[in-house]
Amino acid sequence: QVQLVQSGTEVKKPGSSVRVSCKASGGTFNTYAIAWVRQAPGQGLEWMGGIVPIFATANSAQKFQGRVTITADESTSTAYMELSSLKSEDTAVYYCGSTVSGYVDYWGQGTLVIVSS
């Protein structure tokens, strides 16, 4: 069973960047992909993108292209999601999740990112 532990709450200024980490244990890191999903306060789930660590290939939703960078470090079994040019609308809980075929079977605990001046 895969366990995913994410980094802690972040408070950022508009226009800055944030990087959220997601450390995996259990399973073999290069046998699954990592997806990133966010949830604004009181809102639904929003797919941001994902990475297949073994191929180091990342994809992102069109909405986030140019602003999100998803990477993975196989040596530490850790995936990262960096979001730049932050706006207040980016205030959300950011989740990572493991996936083999596109559905997320294990989830991290979530990381709250607050964007405020």
Added chain:
Amino acid sequence: EIVMTQSPATLSVSPGERATLSCRASQSVSSNLAWYQQRPGQAPRLLIYGASTRATGIPARFSGSGSGTEFTLTISSLQSEDFAVYYCQQYNKWPRGGTFGPGTKVDIK
């Protein structure tokens, strides 16, 4: 981009009753459809994948059906812990995307 819609937005059900939730895709996603449950303050939990396969540890009262553009999640007899928000997700274009529906909130009647 594939757009997912869910209906109804809110479903009020009494404990022990059946709940039927709908999900529609703007174009065919074959059977590449998952359902998740999210309780307040918690991460989502995978219930169903492949439109109809229950995830590990999911009770048999949860069932999924459909293919193409129309999908249904049925909860046969609602328990107190089932009152939550349910999301569908298509992953037909994986790894190039996996859009979610807006969710259906199941609350106590």
